[in-house]
Amino acid sequence: DTAVSQTPKYLVTQMGNDKSIKCEQNLGHDTMYWYKQDSKKFLKIMFSYNNKELIINETVPNRFSPKSPDKAHLNLHINSLELGDSAVYFCASSHPESHTEAFFGQGTRLTVV
Amino acid sequence: AQKITQTQPGMFVQEKEAVTLDCTYDTSDPSYGLFWYKQPSSGEMIFLIYQGSYDQQNATEGRYSLNFQKARKSANLVISASQLGDSAMYFCAMREGFSGGYNKLIFGAGTRLAVHP
Numbered sequence: 697d698t699a700v701s702q703t704p705k706y707l708v709t710q711m712g713n714d715k716s717i718k719c720e721q722n723l724g725h726d727t728m729y730w731y732k733q734d735s736k737k738f739l740k741i742m743f744s745y746n747n748k749e750l751i752i753n754e755t756v757p758n759r760f761s762p763k764s765p766d767k768a769h770l771n772l773h774i775n776s777l778e779l780g781d782s783a784v785y786f787c788a789s790s791h792p793e794s795h796t797e798a799f800f801g802q803g804t805r806l807t808v809v
Numbered sequence: 810a811q812k813i814t815q816t817q818p819g820m821f822v823q824e825k826e827a828v829t830l831d832c833t834y835d836t837s838d839p840s841y842g843l844f845w846y847k848q849p850s851s852g853e854m855i856f857l858i859y860q861g862s863y864d865q866q867n868a869t870e871g872r873y874s875l876n877f878q879k880a881r882k883s884a885n886l887v888i889s890a891s892q893l894g895d896s897a898m899y900f901c902a903m904r905e906g907f908s909g910g911y912n913k914l915i916f917g918a919g920t921r922l923a924v925h926p
Contacts (some may be wrong), residue, residue, distance in 0.1 A: 727912065737898060739849075739916040781878035782866055786854060790912060797844065798914055 702801035717804045718771045721788030728770035793798040813917035830886040832901030843884040848898040896924045
């Protein structure tokens with residue numbers, strides 16, 4: 697069973713479009729995250745949600761809007777896509793009490809053309 | 810200042826040999842966790858090993874061990890008996906504090922490991 701699943705795995709779209717990436721975890725974790733990995737493989741936190749509440753927003757443009765309908769889901773909606781948004785986006789989840797690890801989804805490779 | 814530094818952009822190792830991937834960190838928080846993740850060419854992030862700042866012993870998970878030197882602020886990953894499947898990108902990461910929801914991971918730039926037969 698997949699612990700953290702993201703869809704789609706690949707997304708190619710034109711500049712200016714709006715797109716969403718979905719994420720679901722079946723681990724019962726309270727905390728979910730979005731990370732962005734750029735073309736140089738550098739990973740950086742974008743958002744963190746704890747029990748559906750936004751906790752971290754790391755100076756991400758407001759074209760990016762996370763939505764957490766329940767604590768098992770954290771979706772990422774991106775408006776007016778730009779070339780610089782091309783990256784791999786990872787969803788992750790962790791249990792705030794265990795502190796020991798964060799489980800990552802398989803990543804979504806977004807290409808804006 | 811960088812919080813996590815991985816000074817080796819690339820490393821080579823012969824199959825069955827051991828290899829050490831370096832990681833140094835910078836924090837003033839007494840409570841923190843250190844992580845290593847593996848990213849193969851397929852792209853997924855695979856958790857390998859965790860070390861808490863208060864853990865007295867070095868963490869081990871199968872062929873992976875973490876050489877934790879707190880005074881030097883280093884958390885090197887040691888892979889014993891390298892296998893071809895170990896060829897991947899390896900990331901060191903740190904989590905500061907233990908507040909629920911604030912536990913973001915700060916990643917290093919990664920080290921690309923190539924295992925040669």
